[in-house]
Amino acid sequence: MIRTFAELDLDPTLLTALEEMGFDRPTQVQAEAIPQALEGKDILASAPTGTGKTAAFAIPAIQYLEDFPRKKAGPARVLILTPTRELAMQVAEQARQLAKHTHLKVITITGGVQYQEHADDLAATQDIVVATPGRLMEYIEAERFDCRAIEWLILDEADRMLDMGFGPVVDRLSGECRWRKQTLLFSATLEGRGVEGFTADLLKDPAEIEAKSSLRERKKITQWYHRADTAEHKLQLLKHIITNDAERTIIFLKTRERLADLRAQLESAQIPCAWIQGEMPQDRRNNAISRFRDGTVNVLLATDVAARGIDLPDVSHVINYDMPRTADVYLHRIGRTARAGKKGNAISLIEAHDQPMIERVARYTKEAIKERFVEGMRPTHKKAVFKKKKKDTAKGKKPASKAKSSKKKSAKKK
Numbered sequence: 001m002i003r004t005f006a007e008l009d010l011d012p013t014l015l016t017a018l019e020e021m022g023f024d025r026p027t028q029v030q031a032e033a034i035p036q037a038l039e040g041k042d043i044l045a046s047a048p049t050g051t052g053k054t055a056a057f058a059i060p061a062i063q064y065l066e067d068f069p070r071k072k073a074g075p076a077r078v079l080i081l082t083p084t085r086e087l088a089m090q091v092a093e094q095a096r097q098l099a100k101h102t103h104l105k106v107i108t109i110t111g112g113v114q115y116q117e118h119a120d121d122l123a124a125t126q127d128i129v130v131a132t133p134g135r136l137m138e139y140i141e142a143e144r145f146d147c148r149a150i151e152w153l154i155l156d157e158a159d160r161m162l163d164m165g166f167g168p169v170v171d172r173l174s175g176e177c178r179w180r181k182q183t184l185l186f187s188a189t190l191e192g193r194g195v196e197g198f199t200a201d202l203l204k205d206p207a208e209i210e211a212k213s214s215l216r217e218r219k220k221i222t223q224w225y226h227r228a229d230t231a232e233h234k235l236q237l238l239k240h241i242i243t244n245d246a247e248r249t250i251i252f253l254k255t256r257e258r259l260a261d262l263r264a265q266l267e268s269a270q271i272p273c274a275w276i277q278g279e280m281p282q283d284r285r286n287n288a289i290s291r292f293r294d295g296t297v298n299v300l301l302a303t304d305v306a307a308r309g310i311d312l313p314d315v316s317h318v319i320n321y322d323m324p325r326t327a328d329v330y331l332h333r334i335g336r337t338a339r340a341g342k343k344g345n346a347i348s349l350i351e352a353h354d355q356p357m358i359e360r361v362a363r364y365t366k367e368a369i370k371e372r373f374v375e376g377m378r379p380t381h382k383k384a385v386f387k388k389k390k391k392d393t394a395k396g397k398k399p400a401s402k403a404k405s406s407k408k409k410s411a412k413k414k
């Protein structure tokens, strides 16, 4: 397996861009997908969130376009489908960065944009189109977009597209792109929801790639939990963590109602936050995400549905205010921190009934998740039977005054 981008025999323009972007070495999914895609193979790849799937398809696509330059002006040759508009924008942005030193043109076609804005783009020559399936289909039906020039069809977040009911549209788009040479499909997971039947129709004898977030990458996430006696106690712990220790935090909640409650509580405590949830108007989602991304606010509240697949850079802390339903979702969530080489923290705030879940997660990830305490906010309830012996003393009996909590060292290891 290759270890450096240089070994991939990439165009110098790409190598320069990679260097500028601070991509020193390929991630596993990149190291496996790029050479096979460049050999002309279809790709069926699954890799967890945050493992660099975007570059795993964007790099070979750009290299291909450079290897086989177009002879005359014309429509797009690479089509990338993503489930949502903000993902389309993120993917396009990364493709533009990678293609910065080439002449390749990248555009997006998504909902929420007036046709006129797209029309100007479509009139000019483009090389890579990043689109959401529904909107693109409308354009094809109106004969405003022509897929006949598409040579590579790439599906990003295929599992989520299926979840969102885009299966039939993607099938039709695949039919529209029937003259293509290659198809690449990327997904966080290939399990369930009919992904298998779906991929069988789209891909021809694909190279199958299954990357895990490497141990090395995962090790950089420090995981721990705090026990809370009550909902109120949990809120106090949260406020303490975000005001004392955390820099940029995503807080996960299980429902919109829970999210609305917490938002109101943080607002009345004068802690500014942004929030995203499923079924939210696109412009408000984008607005929330950009306020978080540009640092206007440092706390983002999210439900799992809303957060999937969105790349939010530089998150120092992921906080599970509600425990997720499964260990897999837990991994998805904490994958939001410690992206590509950075350190991160994942904190779960649990009540007694969450104890079994945290144990399940620890078994699933094969990692110890230690308990920590905030001085002055120790839990008073006894921990449910856990393998290790408890060291609780009378000290834990009564929550002392909050004033005791010192600035930095407040979250101590047991």
Ligand code: ADP
Residues within 6 Å of the ligand: 022, 023, 024, 025, 026, 027, 030, 047, 048, 049, 050, 051, 052, 053, 054, 055, 309, 311, 313, 339, 340, 341
């Ligand atoms: P995924 O689609 O698998 O969730 P992304 O493609 O969004 O992951 O990448 C996650 C983050 O990692 C992005 O911020 C991206 O810029 C960064 N990244 C990707 N590949 C590398 C690499 N080889 N080296 C350093 N950072 C990388």
Ligand code: MG
Residues within 6 Å of the ligand: 053, 054, 156, 157, 309
């Ligand atoms: Mg992605």
